[in-house]
Amino acid sequence: MLGVLRRKVACQGAHAWGLEQGLRVIASRALSSSAKETMTVRDALNSALDEEMSADPKVFVMGEEVGEYQGAYKITKGLLNKYGPERVLDTPITEAGFAGIGVGAAYYGLKPVIEFMTFNFSMQAIDHIINSAAKSNYMSSGQISVPIVFRGPNGAAAGVGAQHSQCYAAWFGACPGLKVLTPYSSEDARGLLKAAIRDPDPVVFLENELLYGESFPVSAEVLDSSFCLPIGKAKIEREGKDVTITAFSKMVGYALQAADILAKEGFSAEVINLRSIRPLDRAAINASVRKTNRLVTVEEGFPQHGVGAEICASVLEDSFEYLDAAVERISGADVPMPYAANLERMAVPQVEDIVRAAKRTCYRSTALAATA
Amino acid sequence: MALTRRYLHLLRPVFSARLLTTASTSPISIETSLPFTGHNIDPPSRSVQTSPHELLSFFRDMALMRRMEIAADSLYKAKLIRGFCHLYDGQEAVAIGMEAAITRKDCIITAYRDHCLFLGRGGTLLEAFAELMGRKDGCSKGKGGSMHFYKKESGFYGGHGIVGAQIPLGCGLAFAQKYSKDDNVTFMMYGDGAANQGQLFEALNMAALWDLPAILVCENNHYGMGTAEWRAAKSPSYFKRGDYVPGLKVDGMDALAVKQACKFAKEHALKNGPIILEMDTYRYHGHSMSDPGSTYRTRDEISGIRQERDPVERIRKLILAHDLATEKEMKDTEKEIRKEVDEAIAKAKEIPSPDPAELFTNVYVKGLGVEAFGADRKELRAVLP
Numbered sequence: 001m002l003g004v005l006r007r008k009v010a011c012q013g014a015h016a017w018g019l020e021q022g023l024r025v026i027a028s029r030a031l032s033s034s035a036k037e038t039m040t041v042r043d044a045l046n047s048a049l050d051e052e053m054s055a056d057p058k059v060f061v062m063g064e065e066v067g068e069y070q071g072a073y074k075i076t077k078g079l080l081n082k083y084g085p086e087r088v089l090d091t092p093i094t095e096a097g098f099a100g101i102g103v104g105a106a107y108y109g110l111k112p113v114i115e116f117m118t119f120n121f122s123m124q125a126i127d128h129i130i131n132s133a134a135k136s137n138y139m140s141s142g143q144i145s146v147p148i149v150f151r152g153p154n155g156a157a158a159g160v161g162a163q164h165s166q167c168y169a170a171w172f173g174a175c176p177g178l179k180v181l182t183p184y185s186s187e188d189a190r191g192l193l194k195a196a197i198r199d200p201d202p203v204v205f206l207e208n209e210l211l212y213g214e215s216f217p218v219s220a221e222v223l224d225s226s227f228c229l230p231i232g233k234a235k236i237e238r239e240g241k242d243v244t245i246t247a248f249s250k251m252v253g254y255a256l257q258a259a260d261i262l263a264k265e266g267f268s269a270e271v272i273n274l275r276s277i278r279p280l281d282r283a284a285i286n287a288s289v290r291k292t293n294r295l296v297t298v299e300e301g302f303p304q305h306g307v308g309a310e311i312c313a314s315v316l317e318d319s320f321e322y323l324d325a326a327v328e329r330i331s332g333a334d335v336p337m338p339y340a341a342n343l344e345r346m347a348v349p350q351v352e353d354i355v356r357a358a359k360r361t362c363y364r365s366t367a368l369a370a371t372a
Numbered sequence: 373m374a375l376t377r378r379y380l381h382l383l384r385p386v387f388s389a390r391l392l393t394t395a396s397t398s399p400i401s402i403e404t405s406l407p408f409t410g411h412n413i414d415p416p417s418r419s420v421q422t423s424p425h426e427l428l429s430f431f432r433d434m435a436l437m438r439r440m441e442i443a444a445d446s447l448y449k450a451k452l453i454r455g456f457c458h459l460y461d462g463q464e465a466v467a468i469g470m471e472a473a474i475t476r477k478d479c480i481i482t483a484y485r486d487h488c489l490f491l492g493r494g495g496t497l498l499e500a501f502a503e504l505m506g507r508k509d510g511c512s513k514g515k516g517g518s519m520h521f522y523k524k525e526s527g528f529y530g531g532h533g534i535v536g537a538q539i540p541l542g543c544g545l546a547f548a549q550k551y552s553k554d555d556n557v558t559f560m561m562y563g564d565g566a567a568n569q570g571q572l573f574e575a576l577n578m579a580a581l582w583d584l585p586a587i588l589v590c591e592n593n594h595y596g597m598g599t600a601e602w603r604a605a606k607s608p609s610y611f612k613r614g615d616y617v618p619g620l621k622v623d624g625m626d627a628l629a630v631k632q633a634c635k636f637a638k639e640h641a642l643k644n645g646p647i648i649l650e651m652d653t654y655r656y657h658g659h660s661m662s663d664p665g666s667t668y669r670t671r672d673e674i675s676g677i678r679q680e681r682d683p684v685e686r687i688r689k690l691i692l693a694h695d696l697a698t699e700k701e702m703k704d705t706e707k708e709i710r711k712e713v714d715e716a717i718a719k720a721k722e723i724p725s726p727d728p729a730e731l732f733t734n735v736y737v738k739g740l741g742v743e744a745f746g747a748d749r750k751e752l753r754a755v756l757p
Contacts, residue, residue, distance in 0.1 A: 069598035069668065092568040092604035093535045093596055121534065159454030159506075161517040163533035303745055333752075334744040335735055339517030340506035341454065342725040346746055353748040360750065 037223065042212040044186035045075045048193040049113065051225040053083055056111060059197055060087040062102055063115030063152075072117050073153065073212055099125030099150070103132045106148040106202075113197060116152035119168045119206065133202040134177030149196045151205035154182075155249065155300045156337060156348050158210065165337035167301030169248065172204045173277040173310070179203045179231055180277040182248040186216040188275055191229030199231060206277075208250045232279035236288070240270035243294040243358045246285060246311055248274040251298045251349060258354035267362055277307055285311060286319045293324040294361035298354055303331040325361040330354050392432065395425040400694060404629035405686070411611050413618035413647070416636040420628040424696045426472060430627050431687045434464040435706055437488040438684055439713045440497060441657075444487065444504060447717070448661045453504045456533075457518045459657040460488040462625075465683035466591055466651045467492040469630025470559060474638060479549070481529040481542040482561035484519035485591075485655075489561070493528035495521065497716035507723035514726040515734070536569030538562060539588065543575040546586035546641075557585040557641045559634070565596020567610045576646060580617050583645035587637045588614070590650045591624065597659040598668045611650035624651030625681040654681070732756060 039047075053059045060083075065072045067080040067090040080088040091098040095116065102112040116122045122129065129150060136144045155167040172180045179201055183189040189207070196203040221227060237252060238259050247255040252273045259269040270288050274281065289295050295315055297308030308329040315327060333347040399421050408415035441461040447453045460467070463485075470480070471492045482489050487500055495511055503510025504518055511521050512531075520531040529545060532538045542560025549556050566572065567590055579586040590610040594601050601608040611619030618640070622633040633649050640647045654677045658665025665674070691697050697705075732744050732754035739756025746752025 065598050068603075072597075090599055090603060092599070093565045094568050094570065096570055097568075124534070124536075157455070159517065160456055161519055161533065162515075163519070164456070303749060328750075330748055331745075333731060333746045335731055338515040338726075338731060339455065339503075339512075339520070340508075340514035340726045340730075342506075342728065343515065343731050346728060346731050346752070349747040353751070356748055356751060 037218055037220075038215040039186040039218045039223075040213055040215050041183070041186050041189045041207070042073070042075060044189035044216075044218070045193055045207065045212075046077055046079075048190045048197075049076065049079060050082065052194055052197040053079065053087065055225070056197075058109065059111045059113065060089065060105075061113045061115065062089040062091055062098055064091055064093055064117050066090060066115050071115075073209060075207075075212070076115070095121050095124035096128065099128040100132060102148055102150075103128050103146060103202075106133070106146045107136070107144050111147050111149075111197060113149045113151060116150060118164060118209070119152055119154040120164050120166055122150065122152070122168065129172070129178070129202070129204065130175055134175050136177075137201065138177060145200050146202045147200045149193075149203045149205055151193070151196075152207060153209040153212075154206035155208055156332070156344075159339060159341065159344065160337075161339045162336035167206075167299065167332065168204075169206055169277050169299065170301050170306045170310075172206075173280070173307060174305075175278075177202065178278060180206065181231065182206045182274060182277055184211070184237075184249055184252040184273050184275070186218050187222045188229065188235075188273070190218075190222055191227055192231070192275060194228045195231050198228065203231075206249065211250055211253075214253075229275070232276045232281060234275055234281035234284040235273045236270065236284070237273045238269070238271040240268040240292065242268045242292055243296060243361050244270050244272060244285070244288040244292045245296045245298060245354065245358060246272045246274055246308075247298040248277065248307070249300070251300060254349060254351050255298055255354055257351045258358065261351065261355050262358055265359075267358060269358055274307075280310065280314070282314045282318065286315060289315050289319050290322045293322055294358075295323070296328040296330060296354060296357045296361060298330045298349055300332050300348060303329060303334055306331050328357040328361055330357050392425065392428055395423075395428050395696070397423045397425045399423055400427075402628055402690065404623060404632065405626050406623045406629070408629070408633065409611070409621040411609075411614070411619040411621075411648075412616070413620065413640070415620055416632055418632075420632045422628060422631075424694070427687060427691055427694070427696060430468055430472070431684065431691060431702065432705055432709070433492070434468050434627070434684045434687065436497075436709050436712070437461075437464045437467065437491055439706075439709050440487060440491065440500065443501075443713050443717060445657070445661065447501070447504065452721070453518065453661075454506070455517055456484065457504070457661040458485040458659065459661070460485050460655065462654045462656040462677070462683070463591060463593060464488055465627040465630055465686075466561075466589070466624050466653055468683075469627040470589070470634045472627070472631040473634035474559070475556070476526045477554070477556045478638070479527040479529055479542070479545045479556070479558040480561070481538045481545060481558065482531070483535065483538050483563065483566065484531070484533050485563075486519065486521050486531045490521040490523060490528060490531075493523050493526040495523050495526075495528070497713060498719055501717050501720035502723050505720055505723075506725060507720060508726040508730070509720075509723045513730065515730065536562065536566040536571050539566070539569070539572045540575035542588070543579045543584055543586050543646075546579060546584040546646075547582070550582075550584055555642065557587055557638050559587045559589050559637075561589045561591055563596060564590065564592045564594060564601045564608065564610060565599070565604065567592075567613060568605055576614060576617055579646040580614075585641040586646040587634075587641050588646065588648045590648065591653055592650055593653050593655045595655075595659070595668065598663065600668065609650075611648050614646070614648045617646050617648055619648035619650060621650045621652065624653030625677075625683045626686060627683060729754070
């Protein structure tokens with residue numbers, strides 16, 4: 001019963017946040033005995049897809065190898081068997097074509113979940129994501145809404161080289177009309193994917209290949225088929241008082257590791273899991289910075305015009321007087337992703353980079369490091 | 373007959389590079405195993421001009437390619453190769469037959485199954501293994517990886533990870549060749565998976581409008597990753613998909629047929645613009661090292677092809693039938709090849725990783741003195757020259 005009530009409330013937008021917060025507290029107290037189960041992100045996504053397809057016959061899945069192959073990364077495993085070839089469609093390797101077909105189906109009222117084997121391939125389809133999906137509701141003044149989800153792995157994997165490693169959060173996050181989500185944990189994966197599928201607007205759902213196999217604890221509430229997380233709300237993964245570290249997707253794990261290291265050295269870091277790139281939870285970020293007075297943003301993607309750049313701008317605009325140090329950005333390196341392992345390691349953020357930047361905000365550092 | 377063979381054996385030196393240099397270049401005429409099928413064009417003759425030298429070098433080169441790919445499989449499982457690794461074993465005849473018909477001034481461009489094409493264009497085993505293992509003397513200095521091998525001075529333009537992208541790029545090479553009045557052609561390779569990509573048809577239309585010396589080579593190994601051709605294409609007759617562009621269907625497991633087709637295509641493209649070659653071929657491995665290759669095809673199918681149509685075995689049989697070498701000589705060659713591959717791997721393992729400064733090199737040709745940053749922009753930065 002609480003689950004049903006919670007679902008109705010959770011998916012109805014910003015004003016419900018306070019009520020939902022209260023409900024969550026009640027729910028967690030009521031179900032506190034059962035938070036021992038764990039679930040991989042892969043299973044979280046699979047179960048979310050399964051439940052949403054079961055609940056709504058308009059939901060269908062389309063993409064390369066999603067059906068008979070059981071999914072390139074096994075996210076759609078078992079769905080073809082359960083829902084049949086009319087609702088789980090294997091496509092040829094033609095992203096522009098099937099993304100466009102998905103958007104057209106959404107125009108008509110269906111609810112497609114389009115899988116890109118990685119978001120690097122979404123570039124073949126980006127015209128449809130932006131021009132056909134994101135802008136339609138506006139251009140038609142509300143007639144043509146696009147309840148579509150584009151999902152798949154985003155960002156770097158391991159050793160896959162320049163054309164297979166880019167993070168697209170900043171590019172999609174810039175576009176009005178799109179919602180952009182970045183789950184980290186299994187709870188995020190379940191709650192945000194369900195929210196995305198139920199949402200009437202186009203959602204870009206950026207997963208991470210290296211997180212698929214990771215296990216996270218999940219409560220009974222999370223496992224309930226009505227579970228849903230609100231879009232546009234960040235989560236404070238770890239409370240702290242000395243410095244705010246924002247991160248999304250895989251970098252949340254890195255930020256938490258950095259926070260552990262910082263704690264041993266006497267620094268208390270607050271880690272924010274953004275969960276949503278667009279809308280960006282500026283309120284939560286600014287509230288945190290007003291508390292800690294220091295900010296480090298972390299992302300995998302390229303630095304220029306990145307997610308961190310937008311966060312820094314927001315904090316400078318809204319909380320300037322609260323800052324006790326310059327804002328810091330940790331990001332992917334400003335180069336195409338190299339293949340060699342040692343160079344690749346230098347091209348993506350490491351935990352020590354986050355620790356170093358956090359410490360810099362906490363006291364004046366010595367002279368800046370020499371150029372490479 | 374037996375006497376003659378014994379006599380010949382006494383005269384013949386040990387089959388090695390030495391035999392290759394002494395082998396005759398006098399012409400032999402051999403029939404391809406299957407006829408060509410033409411679409412909007414009269415196919416070439418089934419009778420292919422070759423020579424003992426050519427056949428022996430076909431055997432050696434294909435056996436080398438085969439051995440390199442099998443060795444790469446082991447290196448991947450030993451985690452010395454990371455990321456993606458797409459192997460070409462089974463498809464060697466396409467690379468070898470093509471090289472026999474063209475020059476290094478003609479261009480080749482392909483997708484990510486590029487190791488053997490690189491070798492065919494004159495790349496070395498050492499450069500290949502070093503690149504696969506991410507070492508500084510790899511053909512892309514360790515920065516590209518398996519999918520990004522290049523050799524521009526030999527007309528090999530890579531090495532591309534996005535399915536289908538190499539087709540417009542290849543038509544661009546052909547455009548530049550025509551623009552420069554170079555009298556050469558471009559062979560752009562793609563798979564049955566890529567054959568449905570829209571950009572192929574866009575580029576093909578322009579190539580036809582502008583009479584570009586463009587040869588599209590569909591390496592039809594019948595599976596686009598895990599999807600069989602009939603599940604991805606309404607018409608899997610890829611040589612006909614050009615519609616107004618003529619096409620030829622070729623037995624891609626027969627190096628001589630491939631050679632004949634490529635020679636024919638080059639002559640056509642220089643006079644009449646684009647042509648499509650569909651090579652009926654097969655890959656023994658799965659799509660990549662992450663794909664077992666057996667969930668969407670039967671083991672019987674794979675072993676059947678290996679038994680009936682293996683390209684290396686076909687040449688071996690031809691060599692034996694024409695008395696160009698003995699079984700033992702060919703086995704010795706294979707042993708030599710194995711040794712050559714093992715030595716290249718051993719050497720490649722000794723090569724160090726790229727220097728950290730290489731992180732920032734080659735972003736631009738002309739860096740204009742701008743700054744580039746590492747993950748922590750205050751800790752690691754460089755000036756791009």
